[in-house]
Amino acid sequence: MIRSASKNAAARRESVLAMILILIGSLTVFVPIAYLVSDSLSSRETLRQQPKPLLPSESYVVTIDGAQCFVYDIEVNGQSRKLAVVEKKGSTWVYANPDDPAERYELGACSVEQRARKITLHWENFGLALQKAPFLRYVANTLVIMVLVTIGTVLSTVMVAFGFARFKFKGSKTLFLILLATMMLPSQVVLIPTFVFFKWIGWYDTFLPLIVPAFFANAWDVFLIRQFFMGIPKELDEAAKIDGCDPLRTLWSVILPQALPVVLTVTLFTMIYVWNDFFNPLIYLQNPKLFTVAVGLQNFSALYFNNAHLQAAGALMMMLPPVLIFFLAQRYFIQGTVVSGVKG
Amino acid sequence: MARASSSHKSKDLGWALFFLSPWLLGFVLFTAGPMIASLVFSFSDLNLIKGQFHFIGLDNYIRLFAADPKFLGALTVTFAYALIAIPLTLVVGFLLACLLNTKVPGADFWRTIFYMPSVVSGVVVALIWRGLFNEKFGLINWLLGLAGIVGPDWFNDGRGALSALIIISLWSVGGGMIIYLAGLQGIQTQLYEAAELDGCGPIQKFTRITIPMMTPVIFFNLIMGIISCFQYFTEPWTLTRGGPAEATQFYNIYIYKTAFSYQDMGYGSALAWILFFIVLGLSALVIRSSGSWVHYETEEKA
Numbered sequence: 105m106i107r108s109a110s111k112n113a114a115a116r117r118e119s120v121l122a123m124i125l126i127l128i129g130s131l132t133v134f135v136p137i138a139y140l141v142s143d144s145l146s147s148r149e150t151l152r153q154q155p156k157p158l159l160p161s162e163s164y165v166v167t168i169d170g171a172q173c174f175v176y177d178i179e180v181n182g183q184s185r186k187l188a189v190v191e192k193k194g195s196t197w198v199y200a201n202p203d204d205p206a207e208r209y210e211l212g213a214c215s216v217e218q219r220a221r222k223i224t225l226h227w228e229n230f231g232l233a234l235q236k237a238p239f240l241r242y243v244a245n246t247l248v249i250m251v252l253v254t255i256g257t258v259l260s261t262v263m264v265a266f267g268f269a270r271f272k273f274k275g276s277k278t279l280f281l282i283l284l285a286t287m288m289l290p291s292q293v294v295l296i297p298t299f300v301f302f303k304w305i306g307w308y309d310t311f312l313p314l315i316v317p318a319f320f321a322n323a324w325d326v327f328l329i330r331q332f333f334m335g336i337p338k339e340l341d342e343a344a345k346i347d348g349c350d351p352l353r354t355l356w357s358v359i360l361p362q363a364l365p366v367v368l369t370v371t372l373f374t375m376i377y378v379w380n381d382f383f384n385p386l387i388y389l390q391n392p393k394l395f396t397v398a399v400g401l402q403n404f405s406a407l408y409f410n411n412a413h414l415q416a417a418g419a420l421m422m423m424l425p426p427v428l429i430f431f432l433a434q435r436y437f438i439q440g441t442v443v444s445g446v447k448g
Numbered sequence: 449m450a451r452a453s454s455s456h457k458s459k460d461l462g463w464a465l466f467f468l469s470p471w472l473l474g475f476v477l478f479t480a481g482p483m484i485a486s487l488v489f490s491f492s493d494l495n496l497i498k499g500q501f502h503f504i505g506l507d508n509y510i511r512l513f514a515a516d517p518k519f520l521g522a523l524t525v526t527f528a529y530a531l532i533a534i535p536l537t538l539v540v541g542f543l544l545a546c547l548l549n550t551k552v553p554g555a556d557f558w559r560t561i562f563y564m565p566s567v568v569s570g571v572v573v574a575l576i577w578r579g580l581f582n583e584k585f586g587l588i589n590w591l592l593g594l595a596g597i598v599g600p601d602w603f604n605d606g607r608g609a610l611s612a613l614i615i616i617s618l619w620s621v622g623g624g625m626i627i628y629l630a631g632l633q634g635i636q637t638q639l640y641e642a643a644e645l646d647g648c649g650p651i652q653k654f655t656r657i658t659i660p661m662m663t664p665v666i667f668f669n670l671i672m673g674i675i676s677c678f679q680y681f682t683e684p685w686t687l688t689r690g691g692p693a694e695a696t697q698f699y700n701i702y703i704y705k706t707a708f709s710y711q712d713m714g715y716g717s718a719l720a721w722i723l724f725f726i727v728l729g730l731s732a733l734v735i736r737s738s739g740s741w742v743h744y745e746t747e748e749k750a
Contacts, residue, residue: 119550123552126548130562132619133564133619135587137576140576140579143579151585152584153585154585155590156590263468264467267464267468271460271461271463271467271468273460273464279468279472282475283471288671288675288731289479290724291679292679292700292703292724293723293724294478294479294483295486295703295707295720296482296486297481297489298478298482299707299708300494300713301482320470320471320474320478326471351463351467352466379569380569380570382569382570382681382682397569398569401569401575405686412578415575416575419572419576422569422571423569423572426569427567430563430564431560437567438559438560438626441627442626
């Protein structure tokens with residue numbers, strides 16, 4: 105009895121310690137994103153403060169007697185007040201109460217750091233970023249590529265996965281091993297001839313080199329879907345065969361309805377891959393009108409190097425769609441990653 | 449009878465080829481074909497700007513090893529990064545998975561949070577961290593300042609830039625963590641119970657059961673880590689373009705500059721083939737050594 109009580113206490117201590125470490129660790133995820141959000145709502149001036157405030161705040165002016173006067177945090181008779189400077193007489197400044205300009209004080213000068221700040225959110229940064237670069241066009245380009253790549257990937261990988269899951273013939277094992285080996289192949293080794301080939305047939309600076317290869321099945325998704333198909337009882341196939349279904353029909357009306365989760369996983373992974381892919385659009389697209397979001401954002405960040413607030417606004421807009429999709433469908437992502445990692 | 453079954457078989461083979469055809473075609477068109485072509489290119493001076501294509505024998509390979517400090521520089525940068533970033537992400541990802549496996553409240557929620565950075569584009573990741581690493585106004589130098597350390601101008605300082613990229617790589621440990629976590633959840637609890645009866649403490653349980661049972665997963669993540677170090681591009685390209693003074697010129701950036709900025713396709717192909725052999729060699733080394741440290745459950749049963 106006593107022993108199990110002390111064991112429980114130890115387990116509880118362990119779990120509290122784990123929780124503390126997890127909370128600290130999660131800060132490393134939250135803080136960078138919080139700063140991205142904060143930067144995207146800041147003015148350029150706010151970003152030049154050390155430490156940069158997480159809530160964007162700025163000094164502000166009030167109008168007194170037709171003049172713009174900065175408001176300062178200043179101590180008057182032991183009380184902290186917000187007063188506007190209406191006149192500077194050398195080292196003596198004249199301060200006025202913004203709510204009652206007749207209430208004036210003559211006190212010592214203040215430094216810029218003593219200016220009062222209030223929270224100011226620059227929502228217009230998003231509009232400005234959209235104006236400075238055609239992000240909506242980039243989004244449209246990316247969506248066109250994404251839809252076609254997703255269709256191609258799903259069609260081809262489902263077919264090939266079915267072929268590997270259900271047909272055994274001489275050499276089928278070797279072919280599957282070759283498929284697995286291509287997962288390990290560094291893509292650079294095929295990159296240059298593929299590029300030369302696409303350029304040669306006139307597809308350079310079009311979407312085609314980004315879309316067409318998707319119709320030829322990639323090893324990762326084939327493997328993922330095949331694993332799923334292997335788990336579907338073969339008796340279902342045989343029953344369909346007795347009913348006179350050919351394999352294509354069996355795939356379509358018996359296997360696929362069972363395999364919707366894995367098809368959804370592949371669809372989601374593909375969509376996010378296309379949205380985030382930087383390297384392929386970078387080498388195949390030259391005309392800025394054809395840029396995808398990733399290339400467009402990178403280009404924008406190089407052009408507006410000194411506008412960190414606009415870069416943050418652009419980056420946030422680009423980050424939101426995949427993150428939202430991820431949160432809505434996270435269990436499909438996690439299952440997909442697990443199958444390719446653990447069973448692989 | 450025999451005839452019927454053989455025609456049945458050939459019909460099956462026909463169907464098999466039909467279903468496999470996208471991959472078979474793709475393999476020839478986009479893998480095997482280009483591999484052979486890039487091997488051929490690597491013995492040539494193919495250059496699309498100059499419009500030239502002559503066979504020059506081993507000249508590209510001789511130039512690589514005898515007269516190209518940039519090649520050795522790119523290798524050094526990539527290896528330096530890999531030697532620190534791979535073990536670091538491996539250990540952090542593994543420990544994070546162990547923490548989430550301790551039945552803490554909301555484990556699923558935290559799992560989602562830690563995985564989230566893995567779905568963010570490399571360009572965005574780079575832009576997020578560029579702000580945090582800003583010399584004057586960034587959070588990181590401010591925190592260092594609190595500890596009395598004057599932080600460097602990270603991306604304009606050779607060692608600073610490489611260190612910053614290693615820190616950034618830790619932000620995406622979530623992908624590996626998910627795989628470790630699934631592996632941890634697959635370990636049978638009877639193993640731990642038996643160990644407890646034998647009087648094992650938590651540290652012994654960790655080193656004698658958890659780690660051996662996880663070696664296949666560690667092994668998978670190790671090989672993937674090696675491959676991805678040689679593919680590393682988007683973050684250093686967005687942040688430094690390989691600078692300052694080529695301090696972050698990763699192997700893939702050097703290939704990109706050679707083949708696409710200078711259109712020097714022949715030399716670029718030679719670089720790619722050397723990369724292929726390096727990755728092949730390292731993977732073979734890991735696979736070979738894995739016999740002594742990777743533990744597969746099925747072996748026990750056999």
